[in-house]
Amino acid sequence: MAEETLGFWxxxxxxxxxxxxxxxxxxxxIIFVVGVCGSIDLALLDSSVDDGVLLMGTLALVMSxxxxxxxxxxxxxxxMNTEPLYFxxxxxxxxxxxxxxxxxxxxxxxxxEAHEVExxxxxxxxxxxxxxxxEEAQRALAIAREGFLKLxxxxxxxxxxxxxxxxxxxxxAWSAVQEYLSYRSFLNADxxxxxxxxxxxxxxxxxxxxxxxRPGSERSPAFQVSFAGGYASGDxxxxxxxxNSPQPEGSEFAYFIIDGGRATIGLDGAYMRNVIVxxxxxxxxxxxxxxxxxxxxxxxxxxxxxxxxxxxxxGGAILANSHPVTFRNLA
Amino acid sequence: xxxxxxxxxxxxxxxxxIIPSIVEQERFLxxxxxxELRPFLLHxxxxxxxxxxxxxxxxxxxxxxxxxxxxxxxxxxxQRLEKTHFAFMWIALCITSGNFVLKQAFxxxxxxx
Numbered sequence: 001m002a003e004e005t006l007g008f009w010x011x012x013x014x015x016x017x018x019x020x021x022x023x024x025x026x027x028x029x030i031i032f033v034v035g036v037c038g039s040i041d042l043a044l045l046d047s048s049v050d051d052g053v054l055l056m057g058t059l060a061l062v063m064s065x066x067x068x069x070x071x072x073x074x075x076x077x078x079x080m081n082t083e084p085l086y087f088x089x090x091x092x093x094x095x096x097x098x099x100x101x102x103x104x105x106x107x108x109x110x111x112x113e114a115h116e117v118e119x120x121x122x123x124x125x126x127x128x129x130x131x132x133x134x135e136e137a138q139r140a141l142a143i144a145r146e147g148f149l150k151l152x153x154x155x156x157x158x159x160x161x162x163x164x165x166x167x168x169x170x171x172x173a174w175s176a177v178q179e180y181l182s183y184r185s186f187l188n189a190d191x192x193x194x195x196x197x198x199x200x201x202x203x204x205x206x207x208x209x210x211x212x213x214r215p216g217s218e219r220s221p222a223f224q225v226s227f228a229g230g231y232a233s234g235d236x237x238x239x240x241x242x243x244n245s246p247q248p249e250g251s252e253f254a255y256f257i258i259d260g261g262r263a264t265i266g267l268d269g270a271y272m273r274n275v276i277v278x279x280x281x282x283x284x285x286x287x288x289x290x291x292x293x294x295x296x297x298x299x300x301x302x303x304x305x306x307x308x309x310x311x312x313x314x315g316g317a318i319l320a321n322s323h324p325v326t327f328r329n330l331a
Numbered sequence: 332x333x334x335x336x337x338x339x340x341x342x343x344x345x346x347x348x349i350i351p352s353i354v355e356q357e358r359f360l361x362x363x364x365x366x367e368l369r370p371f372l373l374h375x376x377x378x379x380x381x382x383x384x385x386x387x388x389x390x391x392x393x394x395x396x397x398x399x400x401x402x403x404x405x406x407x408x409x410q411r412l413e414k415t416h417f418a419f420m421w422i423a424l425c426i427t428s429g430n431f432v433l434k435q436a437f438x439x440x441x442x443x444x
Contacts, residue, residue: 009441016437017374024381027430031385031423038418043411052414056422064429096384103387106394113401147397 125159204251211266229254286310
């Protein structure tokens, strides 16, 4: 009789604060049902993410209200037990232990995959003149990049150098080198200096050489130049100019950042100091260049096609360093 | 007679004076643990463990998809699995965070730990 007189709020309070088992049963079922419905909508019916999220949100809300309403009408009464119900069944315990074991094992997976890619690269680099080996190395590096696998930079450098050395004899080997450079720039993301917003103004005019412009929307920018890192004195400040039109003084900013767009950034004729080249397509044809502390981050080297001693040297310099690249060809 | 602080006293504590002070302090700690901290920790840790289990399961799912991709399974299949993962991750994060927020809000509202 006393149970019947208990109000809605008492039951709701008991549900939220004491009845752990009932609450987690509701949570589990809502996740399962809404997750399955959302998966069907997104993966099988190919709905847009917005539609899928709207459907899942509505379903979760309806199910929550329905579940709480049912519980408060016919659920367990707080008069029976005012203590929190913390009961762990054997099945739940086994489930949690299983999850823990799977979680610990899955933490090792990226390292195992990375090791497998490293072995593939080492095998491929043993025969750098073989077209299949070059393709194998390209595929392995592309997979590593897509899967965010962090390979040993020493293995990347050593195996990549072998392909650079044989690049003049086999064009396939140079394609592998391009993929190596892209992968190296992906790894470099871990070594970017901490960037603070720049303040102040400067009369310095940055100058970037573009060698190609990919077709695309007019709204998407060709590239963007920004600066960061606060004030730096003249000889230590960033420079981003052309060797044939030098500027009298440095920029007085610590870093220049080039963010990629539709343009291919040409290094020929460039003088870059303390520059971060980010998400750009980079080209170099062996011309005059002066790079001092230049970071290539998540770049592609699709237009880096010419195989001459200078391009090979710069390729080797990019592969060799996990730190910024310093390279000079002023001949 | 009002009790003096230990800094002001020049005489040592008498046995009869020390015991009530210790008992009072122990009672306070005991009440704090039983009345406030223990229920809070039981509530919080219990929910946290279950939430972490769900997040760990989602991580395992994510790594399993990455492994399939690495093994060369078709891109379409991996993308569908990624969408499934997104759906489960989205609802799991919404519901578990909602559980924490509602529970605390309710406890504060009803003035219970």
